[in-house]
Amino acid sequence: MTVESGALYVVATPIGNLEDISARALRVLREVDCIAAEDTRHTGQLLRHFGIETPLLSLHEHNERDRLEHIVARLREGKTLALVSDAGTPLISDPGFPLVRELRRQGLPVIPVPGPSSILAALSVAGLPTDRFVFEGFLPAKTAARCERLRTLAADERTLAFLEASHRIAETLMDMAAVFGGERPAVVARELTKRFEEVQGAPLGQLTAWLKADPNRSKGEFVVLVQGAIAANEADTPENRRLLLALLSELPLSRAVVVAVKLTGLRKKPLYDLALLLGEKQESD
Incomplete structure (x- = not known):
């Protein structure tokens, strides 16, 4: 050919x-x-x-x-x-x-x-959701502009992918922790495919400390991945609504939630909140 x-x-x-x-x-x-x-x-x-x-x-x-x-x-x-x-x-x-x-x-x-591709390479090993992600490239160099951009992304439910330079990586991670919250899961991928490759995952607040612990960790080329925001109610899907409505027609609310937890594997609190919402809607109809 x-x-x-x-x-x-x-x-x-x-x-x-x-x-x-x-x-x-x-x-x-x-x-x-x-x-x-x-x-x-x-x-x-x-x-x-x-x-x-x-x-x-x-x-x-x-x-x-x-x-x-x-x-x-x-x-x-x-x-x-x-x-x-x-x-x-x-x-x-x-x-x-x-x-x-x-x-x-x-x-x-x-x-x-x-x-x-450094972005796809980082996503493939990060352990963060990859079914939906958005590539944001390099953030603005100035702190105020960078934080403003991050604020526009704070509620985005997709995994966020960024590139960053070595001389700004520390400031960027601090700004991300301040805007997204220090508990938001994230991954720093440094020098991918090279001799000093590192892929470190942790909450944003811990990543800032991890970076500062060793000056060598601030060297090289970086991809930063941040898990997207959690939906207001992760259980609120059409499938879970149908399941809970069926269970609520036969069982008390607390028992219906227990069964739904076993069937879906989801946490009890979001399913309970959704069941309450559906129960209130049924009463008003």
């Missing part, structure tokens, strides 16, 4: 461990006519490691829009290009969005070559 003429390949590269690059990514990087890279020096080291001699073209946040016309012209000539960032999947807090948007607008092929 060879690369498609006139296409841009969006290629994920390792976030640390070079063994994580895929065989397909290596083949594409060898076969394309040119590689658009966020930092040509950084990507050059990667290519040399694998013996790849494909020419490089710089494409970063300061020149991306100026490069659009040149890249479009090359693709229309039938040339094939790859887009890479310094690490991980391009466009995820990295350059490339204006280029991909313009190519799709013009009907030119854009082909993903999936691979490493």
